[in-house]
Amino acid sequence: MAPDLIVIPARYASTRLPGKPLRKIAGRTMLERVLANGNLAARVAGDCELVVATDDERIADHARALGARVALTDPALDSGSARTHAAALQQDHLPGRVICLQGDAPFISGEIVAGLLTRLREGTAQVATPVYQLDWDRLDRLREHKRTAPFSGTTCLRDGEGKALWFSKAILPALRDEQKLRAQPLSPVWQHLGLYAYTMAALDWFVGAAKGTYETLESLEQLRFMESGWTIATVPVPMPAHALSGIDTPEDLALAEQAIARLGDPFPA
Structure with a gap:
């Protein structure tokens, strides 16, 4: 059987933060951080490969300089999952399971990524995703954040x-x-x-x-599965110290740097 595959979709075009994967956080590009976590996940999971999916040569060049394989994808693809699928189809052997690790999520650890593969390998679910239970302080902070976002x-x-x-949002x-x-x-x-x-199916x-x-309505692509009756397995993970899972704005970049200064840099050695 072909190895499983981690795909990092990384687009240059972004209305609020152009060139996101090339932006630096505490001296390292976002893509460098996500790649390090993806590579760690592939090692922990075993029998797993990694590729960066992008439609931009600047990002492709940077990924190759970091030692990553690259799959060039159609700029018209409208979601990270679609770009992940396109990259999977370009592999020499079609993987049985695929992870979509977004290129703007530098604080999702390699252990969490590997844990999702384990969940698919050991269970019957065809889609899996991580969740974490909020303590009251984090719930209050989420409520406050949603006043403006x-x-x-x-x-x-x-x-x-x-x-x-x-x-739901x-x-x-x-x-x-x-x-x-x-x-x-x-x-x-x-x-x-x-x-x-995901399973490839x-x-x-x-x-x-x-x-x-x-x-x-919600702009949540996983609801496509749920509206059609698919089962999504949720995998509980520890509440992350670095609260930002995705970075979409210059303000998010600043918050990410503040979190690293306060809590330490999670970049894997």
Whole structure:
């Protein structure tokens, strides 16, 4: 069987932050940071390869200089998952499982990425994604953040076995009698990390399916699966110290540098 594959989609074009993958955070480009985490994940998981998917030669050159393989993809592709699929099809052997590790998510650790592959390898799910349970301080911070950025931060409802019930840019669930709930250290709210592992069959289906109603309304591509009855397994992970999972604006870059200065640099040696 062909090795599994980690794909890092990395686009130059961005309305709010052009050239994102080449922007530096504490002296290292965003792509360098994501690549280091992806390479660590491939080593931990074993039997796994990595490729950068991009439509821009500047990013391709930088990725190659960092020792990465590159798949050039069509600029018209409209999502990271579609670019991941295109890169997977370019491999010499079609992988059985594929991870889409976004090129603007430098703080998602290699261990989390490897854990998703393990979940697919050992279970029956065809799609898996990580979530973490918020303590009350982080929930309060998320609420405050959404006052000015209502579509930043995604929450997840899950059943007792970890199957996703829904994802939303709203904070779910609503909390009645919250003061009583606050006697516990953790809130009932789970936040989503924007990282997906798919079987190749699931990814094939995704790119061929039309956008769903709620996917369009919330701009959450995983809802395409949920609206069509697919099961998404959620993998609980520790609440990240560096809260930014994705970086979309110059303000996010500044926050990332502040987090590194305060908490230390998670770049793997």
